[in-house]
Amino acid sequence: MFRFPIEQKVWDIFGVKVGGQPGTRPAVMIGSIFYEGCPLVEDEKRGVFNREKAVELLVKEEELSESTGNPRMIDIVGSTSEALIKYIDFISEVTESPFLIDGATADVRIEAAEYAGEVGLADRAIYNSISLHCKEEEIEAIRNSGIESAILLCYNPTRPTVEGRLESLEMLLKIAEKAEIKKPLVDPCILDLPDPGMVAKTVYRVKDRYGLPSGCGAHNAVDQWRQRKKMDSRTYVIASAVASVFPLIMGADFVLYGPVENAVDMYTACSLANAYVAYSMKVDENLPPESREHPLYRIFRT
Numbered sequence: 001m002f003r004f005p006i007e008q009k010v011w012d013i014f015g016v017k018v019g020g021q022p023g024t025r026p027a028v029m030i031g032s033i034f035y036e037g038c039p040l041v042e043d044e045k046r047g048v049f050n051r052e053k054a055v056e057l058l059v060k061e062e063e064l065s066e067s068t069g070n071p072r073m074i075d076i077v078g079s080t081s082e083a084l085i086k087y088i089d090f091i092s093e094v095t096e097s098p099f100l101i102d103g104a105t106a107d108v109r110i111e112a113a114e115y116a117g118e119v120g121l122a123d124r125a126i127y128n129s130i131s132l133h134c135k136e137e138e139i140e141a142i143r144n145s146g147i148e149s150a151i152l153l154c155y156n157p158t159r160p161t162v163e164g165r166l167e168s169l170e171m172l173l174k175i176a177e178k179a180e181i182k183k184p185l186v187d188p189c190i191l192d193l194p195d196p197g198m199v200a201k202t203v204y205r206v207k208d209r210y211g212l213p214s215g216c217g218a219h220n221a222v223d224q225w226r227q228r229k230k231m232d233s234r235t236y237v238i239a240s241a242v243a244s245v246f247p248l249i250m251g252a253d254f255v256l257y258g259p260v261e262n263a264v265d266m267y268t269a270c271s272l273a274n275a276y277v278a279y280s281m282k283v284d285e286n287l288p289p290e291s292r293e294h295p296l297y298r299i300f301r302t
Contacts (some may be wrong), residue, residue, distance in 0.1 A: 001022050001023065001277055001280040001281050001284070001285065002022065002251075002285075003021055003025070003281070003287060004021060004022075004207050004208050004211065005208070006208070006209075006211045007211050008021050008211045008212060009212055010249040011026070011149065011183035011185070011213060012212075013073075013098045013123075013124075013126065013149050013183060014096075014097075014098040014123055014124045015096075015097050015098075015136075016028060016071045016072075016097070017071070018071075018075060018185065018253050018254055019212070019213035019253050020253070020290075021279055021281070021287060022211075022251045023274075023275050023277045023278035023281030023282065023285075023287060023288075023289060023291050023296075024278075024280075024287060024288075024289055024291050025253070025289070025290060025291075025294070026068070026069050026070045026071065026257050026271065026278075026289075026294055026295050027070060027215065027252060027253060027254055027270055028070070028071045028072065028073055028215075028247055028253065028254040028255070029065065029070045029071070029072045029073075029254075029255055029257060029263075029267060029270060029273055030060060030072070030073045030100065030254055030255060030256045030257065031072070031074065031075065031198070031257055031259065031260035031262070031263055031266070032074050032075040032077055032102070032256070032258060032259055032260060033054065033057070033058075033074060033075065033076060033077065033087070033259075033260045034047075034049060034076060034077050034078060034083070034087050035075075035170050035259065036077070036079065036097075036104075037067050037253045038077075039261075040053055040054050040056045040057075041082075041212070042066075043051060044078075044079045044080070044083060044159065045079065045080050045083060045276050046080075046082060046083060047078065047080070047082055047083030047084070047085070047087055048088075049084035049087075051090070052207050054090070055094055057260050057261065057263075058074070058091075058094060058095055058260070060263065060264075061208075061260055061263040061267075062095070062097075062158075063078065063134060064208075064263055064264065064267040065267070066255065067294045067298065068268075068271035068295050068298055068299070069271065069291075069293045069294050069298040070267060070270065070271050070274065070295060072097055073077045073097055073098045073099060073100060073126065073254075074091055074095065074097050074098075074099045074100065074260075075099070075100040075102050075105075075155045075256060076088055076091055076099050076100060076101065076102055077103075077126065078102070078103050078108060078112065079103075079104045080104075080106070080108060081103065081108045081110075081111035081112055081115075082108065084101070084103050084109075084111075084112040085111070085115050086106055088101070088112060088115065088116060088121065092121055092124065093217040097124075098124050098125070098126060098149075099124060099125060099126070100125075100126045100127075100128040100151070101113055101116065101125055101126070101127055101128055101147075102128040103140065106134070106137075106138045107136065109127065109128075109138070109213070110138055110141040113125070113127060113142055113147055114141055114144070114145055114217070115140055115147040116145060116146065116147065117144065117145035121262055122145055122146035122147045122148070123146075123148070123206075125145075125147045125149070126149040126151065126185065127142055127146070127147050127149070127151070127179075128149035128150070128151045129150065129152065129153040129163075129180075129187065130142070130150045130151065130152050130153065130157075130167055130175055130176055130179065131153045131155050131172070132155065132171055132172065132175075133155075134175055134179075134296070137203050137284040138249070139175060139179045142179040142180075142181065143178070143179050143180045145199045147181075148181060148182040148183050149181065149182070149183035149184070149187075150176060150179065150181045150183075150184060150185070151185050152169065152172040152173070152176055152184050152185065152186050152187065152260075153172075153187050153189050154168045154169050154172065154186065154187065154188045154189045154202070155189045156168040156192070157191060158180070158189050158240070160191050160192065160194065160195075160196070160198075162198060162201050162202045162205055165188045165189065165199075165202045166202065166205060166206070166209070167267050168212075169186060169213050170176075170212040172184075179182065180240070182207045183215070184205075184212060184213075184216065184221055185212075185213050185253075185254065186206045186210075186212050186213065186214040186215075187214070187215065187217070187256070188202035188206065188214070188216055189205060189216070190217060190218060190220040190223070192218060193221055193224050193225055194221070195218075195220050195221050195299035196216075196243045196246045196247065197246065199218060199247060200214050200218075200246045200247040200249070200250040200252070200256070202214075203215065203216065203247045203250050203251060203252045204251055207253075213253040213254065214251075214252060214253060214254075215252040215253050215254030215255055215256065216247055216252065216255075216256060217246065217255075217256030217257070217258065218243035218244050218246060218247055218255075219240040219243055219244055219256075219257060219258040220258075221243050222236065222240045222278060225239075232245070237262065237265045240258060240262065240265075240266070241266060241268075241269035241270075242266055242269075244257050244266060244269060245269050245270060245273040248273045248274060248277065249273065249277065249290065250269060255270050257270070260280065271298070271299060272299060274294070274295045274296070275294075275295040275296040275300060278294055278295070278296040279296055279300075282296070287300045
């Protein structure tokens, strides 16, 4: 594997560390819950959901996090501010994990971010996401909420190249500074079906040039396939796992792996990739994991 030549930033977000040289820390796994079409949700506008089944899923994912050594964050998706706020209350009550505020529109995210600040959850929250389309109202709301971390989404459809994404990041960093974001997480953004390769290279370039924690939701590329609807569940899981692992080989610090229902398969694939990377870094670069909690030791028991 490889060691980046510049200092790698490591953010501590409510006890979860993200960033650093490849192999030193396991990737943070980020599963989505209450997303559009989520079987848990009974009324997406009012935020009515099956609480018992949601708890079961979250407990199962927490057990996977413990067994693999991969920390977790939770991507909370909501179509309305009423629903998203209810979901935030629930997640903050039944877990101790950091969470992403992922609303369907800016208005939804703004109200949820303001709420998180008002009830003292700003230190657990990550705004998902800041894009080049952010208006002043949204920037001001993030700043006033006290939230210090956000996903910077390098969405650049007019120039969907590595350099195009890096150009958008330059502008995003200025927006993030205005929003008083101190712990940015860079997502090069999946735009098209074969994008995991391009995005993985961008992850490398982000860390190589800026030293910032970077990762993505590579499973989104699989979701865009026309063949997706014809795939059986096993084929879909394998394709999503391959897409999610690819950026990890290039140094990705976090994985937005999709529905939390897929946690078993995604944790299995990503923790194994983390272990392979860490072993290479330990042997060839004399850079071992910083903790025995790393997947390298959890999986291989070395």
